[in-house]
Amino acid sequence: MYSKVYSAALLGINMEMVAVETDVSDGLPSFEMVGLLNSEVKEARERVRSAIKNTGYLLPPKRITVNLSPADIRKEGSSFDLPIAVSILSSLGLIYHRNVSDEKIMIAGELSLSGKILPMNGVLPMVIAAREKGIRTFIVPMENAKEGAVIKDVNIYGMTTLRDVISFLNGTEYESEPYVDFSNMYKDMENIDKEQLDFADISGQEAVKRAAKIAVAGMHHMLLIGTPGSGKSMIAKRIPGILPKPNMEECMEITKIHSIAGQLKGSNIKLNRPFRAPHHSVTDKALIGGGSNPRPGEITLAHRGVLFLDELAEFKRETIDALRQPLETGEVIINRLNGSYVFPAGIMLVAATNPCKCGYYPDRNRCSCSEIQVKNYLGKISGPILDRIDICVNTPPVMVEDIGKKSSESSEDIRKEIENVRRIQEERFKGEPYRFNSQITPSKLEEYCMLSKEAKSIIDKAYKSLGLSVRVYHKMMRVARTIADLDGEVYVEAKHIAEAIGYRTEIF
């Protein structure tokens, strides 16, 4: 007998429908599986056989053939176990109440040998993709049911064992996971905000906070240089909270990526912007994404939020260089024999470093590094990444008199100011392929960054006396544009340029 059930294969951040067909016929007893399967899927045979046995059924001595189609899509992972088991049981006539071959039911989940259903990655993108193809009923692992339930007009059944699935398909009543109204959750976001770290908790460091505000307002990547304990990561962690609130579409996008990476951890939707801080020993693959069937890396998990690279000088140069392309285009492209995979990577980069190996330069009471050693240490930071950084700021140690003092501005105040500047940019860049001051192309700089006479003379003087490159000159113009926007000024004035010049360092 023949039967067919639907499941899905993960391709990058998208899901493709896969039909799992089974044919049982007389002949020498065998169990064959075909359809471009990787080794994990091939192993399903043993898991499925045991799970079926331990659920109380015996596979008859017949010729069983399972085919996963279309054949040109590579299938990997263990989430095909459950659809394979259901397809086999159905072709043996053991699932009889509901006709799984005719009804459009999508099934996914890994099986343990005992018949328990184990959680999987990517349920949300699977439900989104299948719903577009007219599928309304889903059987998924219990742990992932909530995740799928944020999609309207579908029935999500969370199951714990293969036995549950068999009884369900044979007519036992089950409650579908109730629909989670995502738009209502979104409205409640004010409450979630309270869990985010607040700039008001940071004593002193006003200059650094100011730099962070400018960086976020114009989407300028930034670098913090300071001694250990000066609060570099404290500041970085608060940046997602001053980025404009993500809209519903962005929340969905963030959630989808975390679903694929198996990072939802019990929660069913992401309502905050992500903050990712990979350790400096991170591999290229973990940072950028990759693998034979490519998976998103840290930069994609930080999409729409902040990627924080602490101790930038300690990262391997090749790892940092691999960031260059994604920072430029906002996406990661991975080419494989069977096609290219595109992962989104629209991030704000925040990097931090000690000023020298010991960390205390220029405090000569504590730092005995020579000038050359200091230079070499910062020189380790790769040039291509510095090219992408517009704002560099020193984070001084916290002053004794500032300890315990509350800051004047809360994250919410700062965010409101930033949202204003974002609106100015939206208006300004209508018809341009970019959205932020940090992205203004050199040919458009003069048009968008109109300098007052005095401002022009200051930047030209700085260009000559500091021996700046044209690239740094352009960066300063862009940063000054953002500072002027924060002041609500059309022209870039002398004070804006002067402040922007302060955000460069000798290592640029």
Ligand SMILES: [Zn+2]
């Ligand atoms: Zn030192």
